[in-house]
Amino acid sequence: MDHIIHRAAIAAILFDPKVAETLLEIPDAALGRMFKNHLCKVAGVATVYGIDLPALRDEEDKLRKRVKPESKRTAGHKPSPRYRDANPERYPLVLQGKVLRKHDFCISAGLTEKKLARFVESQRVFHVFFGPEAYYPAFFLSTTIFRDDFRKVIRSLGKADPWSMFDFFTTPTGSLGGATPLQRLSAGDVEPVLQEAATLAEQYARLFP
Structure with a gap:
């Protein structure tokens, strides 16, 4: 964690040498909250555009291993005992910030x-x-997708369960040109996504009448 914060500080100073003085004037709690908010938003943008952050990190690790001995990885972390009834396959989404606790989501969204x-x-x-x-x-x-567009799609998905909805938004689809519904919505192509959502809703209704 110290290494991550250290790199963030270096990046800020390289971007603007005067930024350190400005950042130091911000109260500790406010600065920490700002950093966390941006982490949440970056995770959201990465999800929309299908950026594989773990893959990027793995590539960076491969480069680092050429000059450093291998260190312990965090990818093998297991869920806390409080999550013993949860689906472990979903845990990487929690670790990557692709799904957020209510408190963090509200603050990042300004709600x-x-x-x-x-x-x-x-x-x-x-x-x-x-x-x-x-x-x-x-x-x-x-901010590239209107909430009303989300509403249209979510309603078109009918009674699909929430995790199925999450998978729908984030999974590349051949009928959408290999893009995810999120990517098409970000480009303003709402109608094709609504058609796909309606198709999934029909399939879901047949499987779970």
Whole structure:
């Protein structure tokens, strides 16, 4: 963790040598919150555009191993005991910040919990469960997709369960030219995504009448 923060500090100073003085004037709690907010938003953008952050990290590790001995990796971390009833296959999404706890999502999105609940009720946003806790997909933080477009798609997905919805938004589809629905929505191509969502809703209704 110290290594990550150290690199972030170096990146900020290289971007603007005067930035260190400005950052030091910001209260500790506010600076930490700003950094965390941007982490959440970056995870959301990475999800929208299908950027494989772990793959990029692995490539960087391969380069680092040429000059450094191999160190312990965090990829093998197991979920906390509090998540013993959760699907372990979903845990990497938690680690990568692709799904966020309510508190982090609300602060990053600039929403109160009450307003977020209204968004969920109106189907502009949905949450998934990992163990007993609700998480919110970070791709909802992307400013390249209108919340009303999310609402149209979510409603078209009908009674599909939340994790199926998450998979729908993030999985490349041949009928969409190999793009994910998120990528097509980001480009403003809403109608093809609505058609795909309706097809999935029909399939889901047949499997789970």
